[in-house]
Amino acid sequence: MGIKLHRGFESRPLRSAPSPVPACPTGRTGYGCRLTVEGFVVRACRRQDASAVLELWQRARSEHATTADRPDDVQRLLSQAEGSLLVADADGVILGALIAAWDGWRGNMYRLAVRCEHRRRGIGLALVRAGEEHLRRQGASRITALVAFAEEGAAAFWESAGYPQDREIGRRVRNL
Numbered sequence: 001m002g003i004k005l006h007r008g009f010e011s012r013p014l015r016s017a018p019s020p021v022p023a024c025p026t027g028r029t030g031y032g033c034r035l036t037v038e039g040f041v042v043r044a045c046r047r048q049d050a051s052a053v054l055e056l057w058q059r060a061r062s063e064h065a066t067t068a069d070r071p072d073d074v075q076r077l078l079s080q081a082e083g084s085l086l087v088a089d090a091d092g093v094i095l096g097a098l099i100a101a102w103d104g105w106r107g108n109m110y111r112l113a114v115r116c117e118h119r120r121r122g123i124g125l126a127l128v129r130a131g132e133e134h135l136r137r138q139g140a141s142r143i144t145a146l147v148a149f150a151e152e153g154a155a156a157f158w159e160s161a162g163y164p165q166d167r168e169i170g171r172r173v174r175n176l
């Protein structure tokens with residue numbers, strides 16, 4: 001079995017390690033590429049997109065999410081970690097977003113969300129693949145995605161994207 005094909009991607013088996021994203025022949029942006037033929041591009045978030053991203057996150061917010069999504073936090077992310085916030089843009093409308101963060105050691109993905117009415121079109125997967133390319137360019141060789149245990153749809157998505165659940169290592173957290 002393979003994942004859904006988009007222009008610029010190779011089919012690969014489920015649960016395999018991420019393979020490099022091939023060079024995209026058209027439409028290069030900061031993160032490479034016009035990633036699909038379905039009318040959207042994945043690009044770095046701009047300051048003026050922040051309110052649309054926050055609205056998207058509010059609508060898609062997991063009941064298991066604990067940290068607030070505030071405008072100041074988004075602006076800080078854009079200033080301090082340029083290119084870490086990716087959006088799927090369809091003619092100026094933000095359909096999806098993802099944080100792909102590099103901490104100098106590992107890559108981490110947070111806050112993946114796609115607008116309800118545009119799900120199952122490959123937008124989530126395109127965001128993740130672009131996030132992987134961004135993180136690979138920073139030096140990452142391993143990426144973690146936070147997924148609530150109870151969210152079966154999200155778990156199925158990450159599984160199909162090649163991110164099986166880690167059975168060896170759990171997460172420990174402390175609020176500052």
Ligand SMILES: CC(C)(COP(=O)(O)OP(=O)(O)OC[C@H]1O[C@@H](n2cnc3c(N)ncnc32)[C@H](O)[C@@H]1OP(=O)(O)O)[C@@H](O)C(=O)NCCC(=O)NCCS
Nearest residue numbers: 112113114119120121122123124125147153154156157160
């Ligand atoms: C999870 C989410 C981002 C997926 O986005 P998406 O654009 O619909 O995902 P894609 O279309 O790229 O899906 C790729 C594959 O993932 C799997 N998948 C995606 N959503 C799924 C679901 N709800 N149930 C089962 N499998 C799913 C499928 O294999 C799918 O391929 P297919 O459509 O050919 O069957 C989206 O459902 C969402 O925003 N959910 C609410 C927020 C959330 O849970 N975010 C994740 C936090 S960790």
